Amino acid sequence: xxxxxxxxxxxxxxxxxxxxxxxxxxxxxxxxxxxxxxxxxxxxxxxxxxxxxxxxxxxxxxxxxxxxxxxxxxxxxxxxxxxxxxxxxxxxxxxxxxxxxxxxxxxxxxxxxxxxxxxxxxxxxxxxxxxxxxxxxxxxxxxxxxxxxxxxxxxxxxxxxxxxxxxxxxxxxxxxxxxxxxxxxxxxxxxxxxxxxxxxxxxxxxxxxxxxxxxxxxxxxxxxxxxxxxxxxxxxxxxxxxxxxxxxxxxxxxxxxxxxxxxxxxxxxxxxxxxxxxxxxxxxxxxxxxxxxxxxxxxxxxxxxxxxxxxxxxxxxxxxxxxxxxxxxxxxxxxxxxxxxxxxxxxxxxxxxxxxxxxxxxxxxxxxxxxxxxxxxxxxxxxxxxxxxxxxxxxxxxxxxxxxxxxxxxxxxxxxxxxxxxxxxxxxxxxxxxxxxxxxxxxxxxxxxxxxxxxxxxxxxxxxxxxxxxxxxxxxxxxxxxxxxxxxxxxxxxxxxxxxxxxxxxxxxxxxxxxxxxxxxxxxxxxxxxxxxxxxxxxxxxxxxxxxxx
Numbered sequence: 001x002x003x004x005x006x007x008x009x010x011x012x013x014x015x016x017x018x019x020x021x022x023x024x025x026x027x028x029x030x031x032x033x034x035x036x037x038x039x040x041x042x043x044x045x046x047x048x049x050x051x052x053x054x055x056x057x058x059x060x061x062x063x064x065x066x067x068x069x070x071x072x073x074x075x076x077x078x079x080x081x082x083x084x085x086x087x088x089x090x091x092x093x094x095x096x097x098x099x100x101x102x103x104x105x106x107x108x109x110x111x112x113x114x115x116x117x118x119x120x121x122x123x124x125x126x127x128x129x130x131x132x133x134x135x136x137x138x139x140x141x142x143x144x145x146x147x148x149x150x151x152x153x154x155x156x157x158x159x160x161x162x163x164x165x166x167x168x169x170x171x172x173x174x175x176x177x178x179x180x181x182x183x184x185x186x187x188x189x190x191x192x193x194x195x196x197x198x199x200x201x202x203x204x205x206x207x208x209x210x211x212x213x214x215x216x217x218x219x220x221x222x223x224x225x226x227x228x229x230x231x232x233x234x235x236x237x238x239x240x241x242x243x244x245x246x247x248x249x250x251x252x253x254x255x256x257x258x259x260x261x262x263x264x265x266x267x268x269x270x271x272x273x274x275x276x277x278x279x280x281x282x283x284x285x286x287x288x289x290x291x292x293x294x295x296x297x298x299x300x301x302x303x304x305x306x307x308x309x310x311x312x313x314x315x316x317x318x319x320x321x322x323x324x325x326x327x328x329x330x331x332x333x334x335x336x337x338x339x340x341x342x343x344x345x346x347x348x349x350x351x352x353x354x355x356x357x358x359x360x361x362x363x364x365x366x367x368x369x370x371x372x373x374x375x376x377x378x379x380x381x382x383x384x385x386x387x388x389x390x391x392x393x394x395x396x397x398x399x400x401x402x403x404x405x406x407x408x409x410x411x412x413x414x415x416x417x418x419x420x421x422x423x424x425x426x427x428x429x430x431x432x433x434x435x436x437x438x439x440x441x442x443x444x445x446x447x448x449x450x451x452x453x454x455x456x457x458x459x460x461x462x463x464x465x466x467x468x469x470x471x472x473x474x475x476x477x478x479x480x481x482x483x484x485x486x487x488x489x490x491x492x493x494x495x496x497x498x499x500x501x502x503x504x505x506x507x508x509x510x511x512x513x514x515x516x517x518x519x520x521x522x523x524x525x526x527x528x529x530x531x532x533x534x535x536x537x538x539x540x541x542x543x544x545x546x547x548x549x550x
Contacts, residue, residue, distance in 0.1 A: 004057065007059070007117075007124050008055075008057075008117055008123075008124060009116075009117050009118055010055050011055075012055050012056060012057035013054065013055040013056065015544070016051075016054060016055065016056035016057055016058075016544050017057050018057060018177050018178060018544065018548050018549070018550075019057045019058075019059075019174065019175065019176045019177050019178070020056070020057065020058040020059070020176055020177070020178045020179075020180055020544075020548055021058075021059055021061055021165070021166075021169055021174070021176040021178070021179050021180065022044070022047070022048070022051075022058055022059065022060045022061065022123075022180045022182060023060075023061045023062075023161060023162065023165055023179065023180065023181050023182060023185075023186035023189065024040065024041075024044040024060065024061075024062055024182035024183065024185075024186075025040070025062070025063060025146070025147075025157070025158075025161060025183065025185040025186070026040055026041035026044065026062065026063075026069075026146060027041055027044045027045050027048065027060060027062045027125060028041035028042045028044070028045035028421055029045045029048065029049070029115065029120050029122050029125065030045075030120045030421065031420060031421040031422040032089070032091070033089060033115070033120070034065070034068035034069065034087055034420065035062065035063065035064065035065045035068060035069075035127070035146065036069065036146070037069040037146055037147065037353065037388065037390075038352070038353030038388065039212075039294075039352070039353055039445075039446065039447060039448075040182070040183060040212055042296065042421075042424075042447060042448075043182075043212075043268070043294050043296075043445075043447060044060070044062075044182050045122070045297075045300075046295065046296045046297035046300065046301075046447075046536040046539075047182075047536055047539060047540060047543075048060050048122040048123040048125060049120075049121055049122050049123075049297040049299070049300055049536065050297050050535075050536040050537045050539065050540040051122070051123040051540050052117055052121055052122050052123045053121070053297075053299065053537065054537060054540055054541065056123065056540060056544065058123045059123060059124045059125070059126065059169075059174065059176075060115075060122075060123055060124065060125035060126065061125075061126050061128075061161070061165035061168070061169070061186075062125060062126070062127050062128070062161070063127060063128050063129075063143055063146070063157065063160065063161055064089075064092070064113055064127035064128060064129040064131075064143060065087070065143060065144070065145060065146045066086055066087065066129070066131050066143060066144045066145075067084040067085065067086060067087065067144050067145050068085075068087055068145075068146065069145070069146045069147070069388065069391075070082040070083060070084055070145070070388075070391045071083040071084070071085050071418075072388055072417045072418050072419060073417060073418075074417055078404065079401040079404055080389075080397060080400050080401055080404070080417055081397075082391035082397075084144075084145060089113075091115075091119050092113040092114065092115055092127065093113065093114040093115075093116055094113060095111075095112045095113065095114050095126075097111065097112040097168065097171060097172075098110065098111045098112075098132070098134070099112075099164075099167060099168070099171060101159060101160055101163055101164045101167065102163075102231040102234075103139070103142070103156045103159050103160070103230060103231055104152075104156070104229060104230050104231060105229075105231055106139075108130055108135060108139045108142065108156075108160070109130065109132045109134040109135050109139070110128050110129070110130055110132075110160055110164045110168075111128070111129050111130075111132055112126050112127070112128060112168050113126070113127045113128075113129065114126055114127070115127065121299075121300075126165070126168060126172075128143065128160055128161065128164050128165065128168065129143045130142040130143045130160060131143055131144065141153060142156045142157055142160055143157070143160065147390070149391075149392040151222065151226070152226070152230065155222060155226065155227065155230045155232060156230060157185075158185050158186065158187070158188055158232070158254075159188050159230065159231065159232055161185055161186045161188075161189075162185070162186040162187060162188030162189035162190075162191075162192070163188045163189060163191065163192045163234060165186065165189060166179070166189040166192040166193060167192065170196075176206070177206065177548075177550070178206060178207075178208060178547075178548045179193070179206050179207045179208070180207075180208050180209075180210070180543070180547070180548075181207065181208070181209045181210065181258055181262070182210050182212075183210065183211065183212050183213070184209070184211070184219065184220060184254030184255045184257070184258045185220075185254070187254045187257050187258045187261065188232050188233075188234070189207075190203055190207060190257070190258075190261040191232070191233050191234035191235075191236055191241075192234050193206065193207070194234075194236070194244070195234055195235050195236075200244055200245075200261070203261055204261060204262065204263045204287070205263060205550075207261050207262045207263065208262050208263065208264050208265065208266075208547045208548070209258040209259060209261070209262040209264075209265040209266075209287075210265065210266050210267075210268065210292075211255055211258070211259075211265060211266070211267060211268075211276055211280075211289075211444075212268055212444045212445070213255070213444060214267075214272055214275045214276065214279070214441060214442060214443075214444050215357075215442060216279065219253060219254065219255040219256075220253075220254045220255075221251045221252060221253040221254065222251065222252060223250055223251055223252070224238045224241070224242075224250060224251070224252050225238070225250075227252055232252075245257060245260045245261070245285065246260070246284055246285045247260075255280070256280065256283060256286070259280055259283070259286040259287055259289070260283075260285045260286055260287070262287045263287055263288075264287055264288050264290065264546075264547055265286075265287050265288070265289045265290070266289065266290045266291055266292045266546075266547065267289060267290075267291045267292075267444065268291070268292065268293060268294045268444050268445035268465075268466075269291060269293045269294065269444065269445040269465050269466045269469065270291045270293060270468070270469055271441070271464070271465065271468055272291065272444040272445060272465065273289060273290060273291025274291075275441055275444075276289050277289050290546065292539060292542045292543060292546060292547070293445060293466050293469060293534070293539070294445035294446075294447045294450075294466060294539065295447070295450065295533075295534045295535055295536040295537075295538055295539035296447050296450045296451045296454075296534070296535065296536055297535070297536045297537075298454055298531055298535045298536075298537075301425060301428070301451040301454055301455070302451075302454045302455060303321070303325060303429050303455050305317075305321045306318060306321040306322065306325065306429075306455055306456050307454070307455075307527075309321055310456065310523065310524055310527045311527075313524060315517075315520050318456060318520060318523060318524075319516075319520075321456075322432070322456050323343040323344070325426075325429040325430045325455070325456075326341075326343045326347060326430045326431075326432075327343055327430075328426060328429070328430060329341075329347075329384075329426045329427060329429065329430025329431070330343070330430070332416060332423070332426060333384065333414045333416065336414070336416055336417065337414040337415070337416070339411055339412070339413075339414050340411075341382050341412070341414070342380075342382070345380045345381065345382050345412070346379075346380070346381050346382070346432050346433065346508075346509060346512045346513070347381075347382045347383075347384065347430065347431050347432045347433070348381055348382070348383045348384070348431065348432070348433040348435055348460075348504075349383075349384045349385075349386070349427050349428075349430075349431035349433065349434055349435065349457070350363075350383075350384070350385050350386075350387075350435045350436075350437075351384070351385065351386040351387055351416075351419060351423075351424065351427045351448065352387050352436070352446070352448050353387060353388060354387035354388055354389040354390075354393075354396050354399075354400055354419075355389075355390075355396065356395065356396065356399075357438055357439045357442040357443075358387075358437070358438045358442075358443075359437050359438060359439065359493065360385060360387065360399060360400070360403060361399060361402070361403055361406075362437045362493070362496065362497050362500055363383070363435075363497070363500065363501070364403070364406060365493065365494070365497035366497060366498070366501065369501050370501075373501070373504065373505070374410050374412055374413060375410075379509045379510070379512075379513050380412065381412065381504075381509065382412045382413070382414075383407075383412065383413045383414070384413075384414050384415075384416060384427065384431070385403055385407070385414070385415045385416070386415070386416040386417070386419040386423060386424075386427060387400070387419050388419045400415070403415055424448070424451075425451075428448070428451050428452040428454075428455050428457055429455045429456075429457070431452065431457040432457060432458065432512065433457065433458055433459075433460050433478075433508060434448065434449050434452035434453075434457045434458065434459050434460065434461075435460050435461070435500075436448070436449055436459065436460070436461035436462065436464075436467070437461070437462055437480060437496065437500055438462060438464050438465075439489070439492065439493075440462060440463075440464050440482050440483075440485070440492075441464065441485075442464070443464040443465035444465060445465045445466045446464070446465040446466060446467070447466065447534075449461060449466075449467065449477075450466070450530055450534040450535075453476075453477075453526040453527060453529075453530040453534075454527060454530055454531065456523045456527070458477060458478065458508075458519075458522050458523060458526060459471070459476075459477040459478070459526070460477070460478045460480065460500075460503065460504070460508060461477060461478075461479065461480060462479075462480045462482050462496065463479060463480075463482060464482075466534065467479075469533075470529060470530065470533070470534065472525075472529075474507065474511075474518075474522070475521075475522065475525055476522060476525040476526040476529045477522070477526060478503055478507055478508050479503075480496060480499050480500050480503055481496075481499045482496060482499075483495040483496050483499075
C-alpha cells in the first residue's frame with residue numbers, strides 16, 4: 001500500500017537500505033505529541049529524528065495514547081497531582097486501516113494512524129489505537145493510558161504493540177528484514193513471526209533487542225496462565241512456549257524471552273552492557289549482548305545561538321546567551337512558583353523521570369548542610385527540581401510533594417510541574433549545572449546530561465550509565481565520587497550525599513564565582529566531547545552497522 005518513496009518522501013540512502021521496523025511503547029518526537037513518559041521515549045524520539053536526517057529505511061511502530069502518560073498539574077494547595085486529559089492530534093494521518101487483534105480470545109479492533117516524516121522531521125511512525133466505536137469500553141481502554149496500572153490492560157497493550165504492529169506491517173505490504181524491539185514491551189511480535197515463519201531460527205534471523213533496565217525487578221514478567229488467557233502467545237500453548245524457548249517456572253519474563261528470540265541484543269551504555277551480561281549471560285539460549293550507548297538528537301535539542309558561540313569560542317557570547325536562556329526558564333519559575341530568580345546566580349537543576357533510585361532529594365539528606373548551601377549570601381545558588389513520578393506511585397508522588405514543602409520557604413528553590421519535552425529543553429538551556437545522582441548501576445544510560453552539555457550546562461554526576469564514557473573530572477564535567485559497592489544502601493546514600501555537597505562547596509561553586517575562565521573552558525570542552533559521540537546520528541549509524549546487518 002505504501003511504496004518507500006511515498007512513505008518516506010525520499011529514497012533511502014544505500015548505506016541504510018535494509019528495511020527496519022522499530023517497535024517502542026513510547027516516542028518523544030515533539031511536545032505536541034504526548035505519547036511518552038521519560039528516557040525511553042526521549043531515546044526513541046531522537047533515534048527516529050536521526051533516522052530521518054540520515055535517510056534510513058526505518059519505520060516506527062508505537063501506540064496512540066488517548067490520555068498520554070498523564071498531565072502533571074497542581075491541586076488547590078500547590079501540590080502535584082496527575083490528571084488524565086484527552087488528547088487530539090489533527091496532524092496525524094488517518095491511514096483508514098482497521099484490523100483485529102485477538103485479546104483474551106476476542107477480536108479487538110485496531111486502527112493505524114501515521115505521523116508523516118515531514119510533520120516533525122522524523123522517520124515515519126505508525127501509531128495504533130483501540131479507541132474505536134467498534135470496540136466495547138474495555139477494549140477501547142487498552143490505548144487510553146501509557147503503562148496502565150491494571151495488569152491485564154498492560155498485557156493487552158503489549159499484545160496490540162507487538163502482534164498488532166507485526167500484523168500492520170503485513171497489511172501495509174512492508175517486509176522488514178529487521179524487527180527491532182526497543183525494550184521488551186513488544187516481545188509478543190515474536191509469536192506472530194513464529195506462526196508466520198514456522199521456526200525459532202527464522203524468527204531469530206530477523207529480530208534484535210535493546211534492553212534498558214538494569215534492575216531485575218524492572219524487567220516485566222507475568223504468569224503463563226494469565227498470558228495464555230490474554231492470547232499473548234498467539235497460537236501457541238504454554239508448554240509449547242516453554243519448549244520453544246527452553247523456559248520453565250510459572251512466570252514469563254519479557255526480557256529473557258526477548259534475548260532468546262533475538263540474534264543480537266544491546267545494552268544502552270558500555271557499563272550497562274556489562275551489567276546486562278552479568279544479569280542474563282548465564283541463561284542458556286540467550287543471544288550476544290553488546291552495547292550501543294544512547295544518544296540524543298542535536299538538531300532538535302541544541303540552542304543554535306549558544307552552539308555558535310561555543311563553536312567560535314566566544315566567551316562573551318556564551319555568557320550573554322546563557323543569561324538570556326536563564327531568563328526564559330525563570331519566567332516559568334515565576335509563573336509557577338511566584339519566585340524571581342537571578343540570571344547572575346549559579347543555577348542547579350535536578351530534572352528527570354522521578355524514580356526512587358534517582359534520589360531527587362539527595363541534596364536535602366543533611367538538612368543543616370542544605371540550609372547552609374541555600375542561605376549562603378557570598379556564593380548564592382538557585383535550585384530547581386522537576387520530573388514525573390509514575391501516576392500510581394504514591395511514594396514517588398509523596399517525595400515530589402515533600403520536596404515542594406521543604407523548598408517552599410526558600411526564595412531560591414523551586415519545584416516545577418509539567419515535565420515534558422518543552423520544559424526539559426528550557427531546563428537544560430537555562431541551567432548552569434545539571435545534577436545527576438542515581439544509585440550506582442541503576443541508571444542504564446541516562447541521556448539528559450548529553451543535551452544539557454550541548455547547551456552550556458555542566459554535568460555534576462555520579463559515574464553511572466553513559467557518564468564514564470564521557471567524563472573527565474573538572475575538564476568537561478564535575479564528578480561525584482561513588483561509595484564502595486560493598487556498603488549498604490543507607491551507607492551509600494549517606495556517603496554519596498556528603499560527596500555531592502563536598503563537590504558543590506569545594507569545586508563547583510568556587511569555580512563559578514571565582515574562575516569564570518575555567519568554567520567556560522569546561523563548557524566548551526564538554527560541547528566538543530559530547531558531539532558526535534553522544535549525538536544520535538552516531539547511534540542511528542551504529543544500529544545499522546552493528547545490529548541490522550544480516
